[in-house]
Amino acid sequence: MAKEFVARGADLELKGIRKEFPGFVAIENLDLTVPAGEFFALLGPSGCGKTTTLRLVAGLETPTKGKILIGKTDVTETKPHERPVNTVFQSYALFPHMTILENVAFGLRQRKIDDPLGKAKQALNMVQLSHLAERKPQQLSGGQQQRVALARALVNRPSLLLLDEPLGALDLKLRREMQIELKAIQIEVGLTFLHVTHDQEEAMDMADTVAVMNQGRIEQMGAPEALYDRPKTVFVAKFLGQSNLLVGEVSSTSANSVSIDVAGNKISVPKDRAEKHSGKIAVGFRPEKATFHTKKPTAKSDTNVIGPGEILDIRFTGVSNQYLIEVPNLGNITVFAQNMGQSPVIELGEKVWISWSVDHSFGLADLPAGNEEE
Amino acid sequence: MAFAAFSSNVKVNAKPTKTGKVVIALLAPGLAYLGAFFLTPLIALIMVSLSVPDPAGGYAEYVPALEFANYAYVVSEYFPHIMRSFGYALIATVLALIISYPLAYFIGVKARPWPLLQKLMLTLVIAPFFISFLLRTLAWKQMFSNESWIVSSLQQIGFLASDQYVVGTPFMVIFGLTYNFIPFMTLPLYTSLERLDIRYLEAGSDLYASPAKVFRKVTFPLSLPGVISGTLLTFIPIAGDYINASGDFLGSPETAMMGNTIEANYLNINDYPSASALSVLLMGVILLLVTFYVKRSGTEDLL
Amino acid sequence: MKFTLGKFALPLYAVLTFIYLLIPIFYTFVFSFNDSLKTNLIWRGFTFDKWLNVCQREGVCQAFGNSIFIGLISTIFATALGTAIAIALVRYRFRFRSSVNLLLFLPMATPEVVLGAGLASQFFNLGVQKGTFTIILAHIMFCLSFVVVTVKARVASLDPALEEAGRDLYANPRQVFWKITFPLLLPGISAAALLSFALSFDDFIITNFNAGADMTFPRYVYTAAARGVPAEANVIGSAVFILAIVIVLATQINGEIKRRRLAKKA
Secondary structure, three states: OOOOOOOOOOOEEEEEEEEEEOOEEEEEEEEEEEOOOOEEEEEOOOOOOHHHHHHHHHOOOOOOEEEEEEOOEEOOOOOHHHOOEEEEOOOOOOOOOOOHHHHHHHHHHHOOOOOHHHHHHHHHHHOOOHHHOOOOHHHOOHHHHHHHHHHHHHOOOOOEEEEEOOOOOOOHHHHHHHHHHHHHHHHHHOOEEEEEEOOHHHHHHHOOEEEEEEOOEEEEEEOHHHHHHOOOOHHHHHHOOOOEEEEEEEEEEOOOEEEEEEOOEEEEEEHHHEOOOOOEEEEEEOHHHOEEEOOOOOOOOOEEEEEEEEEEEEEEOOOEEEEEEEEOOOEEEEEEEEOOOOOOOOOOOOEEEEEEEHHHOEEOOOOOOOOOOO | OHHHHHHOOOOOOOEOOOOHHHHHHHHHHHHHHHHHHHHHHHHHHHHHHOOEEOOOOOOOOEEOOOOOHHHHHHHHHOHHHHHHHHHHHHHHHHHHHHHHHHHHHHHHHHOOOOHHHHHHHHHHHHHHHHOOHHHHHHHHHHHOOOOOHHHHHHHHOOOOOOOOOOOOOHHHHHHHHHHHHHHHHHHHHHHHHHOOOHHHHHHHHHOOOOHHHHHHHHHHHHOHHHHHHHHHHHHHHHHHOOOOOOOOOOOOHHHOOHHHHHHHHHHHOOOHHHHHHHHHHHHHHHHHHHHHHHHHOOOHHHO | OOOHHHHHHHHHHHHHHHHHHHHHHHHHHHHHHEOOOOOOOOOOOEOOHHHHOHHHOOOHHHHHHHHHHHHHHHHHHHHHHHHHHHHHHHHEOOOOHHHHHHHHHHHHHOOHHHHHHHHHHHHHHHOOOOOHHHHHHHHHHHHHHHHHHHHHHHHHOOOHHHHHHHHHOOOOHHHHHHHHHHHHHHHHHHHHHHHHHHHHHHOOHHHHHHOOOOOOHHHHHHHHHOOOOOHHHHHHHHHHHHHHHHHHHHHHHHHHHHHHHHHHHO
């Protein structure tokens, strides 16, 4: 049993993990390393295997194949109560028959650690809930329950804290507040956090590293900025924020760029921002990186231009205006324009050209559905 | 809670974990118990029902055989009892349904704004369970006894002839059966109606249905699970009951049901094969009815 | 159908039905104060005697005590066996699940007289002497399915994450069961135990087939019915009734107070 009172985080390593359930494979072949002290987010849609991964680490499921190491120790066969890992459950899972204080002291009591109530009180202090120590969980609001669940896990000083959609049940405003608080606590206690979520904004806001999961595999992993700036697959490009994707055959290559031909338009992408340099490839750009013009802009080698297209829809979202532009033979393109009070007066039906910097383009490793190579 | 026995659509949040040892440890003792004291007795019952008197033995000694004629014998000998059992059970079940439905509707739907009142009324519904079944049946017997003021007033107003009584008649037996099993009907009906979303009824009347039509087209179909489990929970014990129909309680030899003949054959005259054949017959018919009924009402997940 | 029906007729109907349901109970209670002789058929005047000297009547208290004993022992075993099955049924997936469900359903769908006769045949075949022991064996059998149904509902409403949280917080499987699962299932288990006791205590038919010479309270009443049941039986019946009603009402009121307190604090 993990008797020693660890205060530092530990590395987590997953090696060649496969997890099968009767009838389906939840995780195909997963390799993952989470360095000590990091805030690591597993991001993906429901059913992508992220919660299963978390449960494997917690010991609530056993992998069909592969190894799990925490701080270099193999824990694959270790029972959940013997792992130096604690979890903040999605539904919080606070014991309804115990007071808040008893809930927080539970893990300490099980491990026979001195002064469990004193330590539990300290932990409640940290989440600013010491005044509710004698209440029952049912008497607390969702946000308060969430913080109790956090205190109950953290008080054990685990090497690794697992958070399973911990903010999923909170309303948007509270959720954003808790994001800040959670991040602050992680920095304060310096533990390794493994956070599972389907909310990309939450993942990007809090995590040092984000791993995007899809269908039991990790699609891409990296710092939030890097992921957003250079998605490598269609899935990541569409799941993290919005993307415009153009598909075409590579028509020319230069020393440092690749160009494709899309319905007569030449679209270039820097070689080091493209996964593939030949054949049919998809090139994308972010709606906020593009601008549109009422006159055809002069061609420049560092700018991609498409058009003319017709404005189909204008949506006002407060911070920005979102324009949907239909470009013949090319499909619909979305462009965001910051709402600075000086955008050109553009109306529905107007003809526009769209341009963006070549350096903001990214070339993907795969093609959007319906564009598979024959 | 147990009264939802026949409509147990309990959500199973089973995790596909390794089953193995834990499940066996949990299931084995209880299932072994049912095997030893429910299944094998049924087999024993079937065996006894086919046995014949020991040619070399004395009174009440039987040897194993395959004497299917035992069944033919009990059917011809006790045909009226068999008919009475299912006839009385049918009438009493329908009566219990008619009496229970408005009550269950009132508690489950109309009294919703007052949860405490709902609970109190439910307590009143099950209150008869808290007093001995036999005592409450005897109480009715004495209230309707030949010397009682009820019977004499009925005789005076000419409802009964001066030499007519109530105890011992099929009416009294059915009355007692209905009374005794009403809670078994009311509780599952209540469980169903309590879950009924009133917005469906509002939608019904919003869509131009008259109150009667809303009841027929919306309320009643939605309460069907309760109706099914209630009728089964009532019908089965009534068909096998022998207290109400017993001569010492509300009945007479002319009202004897299958249960009475089983008891008499088994415990008094020790004709074990006949008693067993009747039991197997009773169980068989009930299982057939249950299967048919459940299939017809399209709620096969009941079983 | 008029709209006034729901307003006025239904409550009135409910009141009348409750009166109908309660009449025999009231009758039994009143006649427990009857200054009767051997039988209790005609009202002969009011007395507390039967309540004060209940055990003076031969056999009543012995039969009652025996019923309590049988009820307690049967309840303990039926509750333990049934709870285990309920947990397995809700928490685990296994191959013979539907057969298990059927096996549990059948005793509830079998008339008591069949259960009684079957078990009696079994004891007869095995040459087991009928008595208190065989009554207990029979009662455990027919209470078992009811316990499973009752506890199953409670297990199903128990969030599996609570047990996982326990395992996560360093409790081994045994500790998880006793510190989390069991306390949370307790309301369901006690309801099942109460139901089981009530079924056992009031059972006559199955008992009658498997009792031999041993008496239980219902058997006492049944045997006495031919000659006339003494008022002392009414005393026992009424006392049990009052006790049961008090327990039920106390639980309900307690629950209501708790609910209101929770609502107020939150």
